[in-house]
Amino acid sequence: MLAEILQTLPQVLVDGLALGAIYAVIALGYTMVYGILELINFAHGEIFMTGAFIGVAMLILMTGMGWLAAMPAILALILVLVVTSILTGFMGVGIERMAYRPLRNSPKLITLISAIGVSFLLQDLVRFITEYKRGNYILTGPSMFNEQFAIKFSSISSSFSDAFFKTSTIILIISVVLMMIGLDFFVNKTKWGMAMRAVAQDRETASLMSINVNKVISLTFFIGSALGGATGVLFAVQYGTIDPYIGFxxxxxxxxxxVLGGIGNIRGAMAGGIMLGLLEMFAAANLQLLTGGIFGAEYKDVFAFAILIIVLIFKPEGLFGKAVTEKV
Known part of the structure; x- marks a missing residue:
């Protein structure tokens, strides 16, 4: 059994890092908003999905107009990422302004219901625009960055098999790492980042210190939504097909x-996303072997959530979160 697990391990690591990178960036949107508003923005998955559709639509349009053939593919992708980030960023700001700000002082359950409503609204809006019919239509973007490479792990040891990946996997991982480093620098080293941390710590005191709380919250939604939209484009390029339900x-x-990394902790969200991606890919490759054929790869989600439950039982604040003492 161990020999078979080791054989698939290199490919599991490559695929797990790619998937975990996507989870990590989307998780950043959740944890940033929660850190400031203590709100779970369940519409964030649909912002990611909308970004994927905007990016694919732009790539299809550029292909039809001949622009994609006239410029380097990487330049076209950067252009699409920038435009999509801006559009989804402003979408996030609009959602906060219309759906969340009027309810800011309401019970948290009401704001949560509003977030779920926005989620379904975006889902159905994209479905209506694309005339999606479940099971009959999946939007497929232009084929890009599909050149295959191999890492020769077998030359290191016969216990391992070779790992194969596409150019898009390299682009995905590099882009996500740059986004994570950029966000971490922004939050910890800039004046606006300091303002965000101040608002997250104590919103009322921050407002007394001449910090414009509404602007800081809008900026938080803009950054989180922009990163989510850009990740949607990278997801579409990496996996090839999208539909209006991928965001859920x-x-x-x-x-x-x-939650696994510690909700409200930016670096924890990054680590939690990578860990979840690796766990999911490991389960998909080895769950059937580990359970003697009782469970197959389709139960990988159960495996990932079971790990989460175990972590939360023994460390409710998450792996990298800090326990907060409630003041009475």
Whole structure:
């Protein structure tokens, strides 16, 4: 059994890092909003999905106009990522302004219901625009960055098999790492980042210190939504097909990653996303072997959520979160 697990381990690591990188960036949107408003923005998964559709639509349009053939593919992708980030960023700001700000002083359950409502609204809006019919239509973007490479792990040891990946996997991982580093620098080293941390710590005191709380909250939604939209484009390029329902399950798993790492902790969300992606790919490759054929790869989600439950039982604040003492 161990020999078979080791054989698939290199490919599991490559695929797990790619999937975990996507979870990590989406989880950042959840954890940033929660850190400031203590709100679970369940519409964030649909912002990711909308970004995927905007990016694919732009790529299809550029292909039809001949622009994609006239410029380097990486330049076209950067252009699409920038435009999609801006559009989804402003979408996030609009959602906060219309759906969350009027309810800011209401019970948290009401705001949560509003977030779920926005989620279904975006889902159905995209479905209506694309005339999606479940099971009959999946939007497929232009084929990009599909060149295959191999890492020769077998030359290191016969216990391992070779790992194969596409150019898009490299682009995905590099882009996500740059986004994570950029966000971490912004939050910890800039004046606006300091303002965000101040608002997260104590909103009322921050407002007394001449910090514009509404602007800080809008900026938080803009950054989180922009990163989510850009990740949607990278997801579409990496996996090839999208539909209006991808945001639900991916958003749920990214929220799980944020909780796993410690909700409200930015670096914890990053680590939680990577861990969840690796766990899911490991389960998909080896669950049937580990259970003697009782469970197959389709139970990988159960495996990932079971790990989460175990972690939360013994460390409710998450792996990298800090226990907060309630003041009475």
């Amino acid at each position: 399950i991916l958003g749920l798993k990214a929220f799980t990653a944020a």
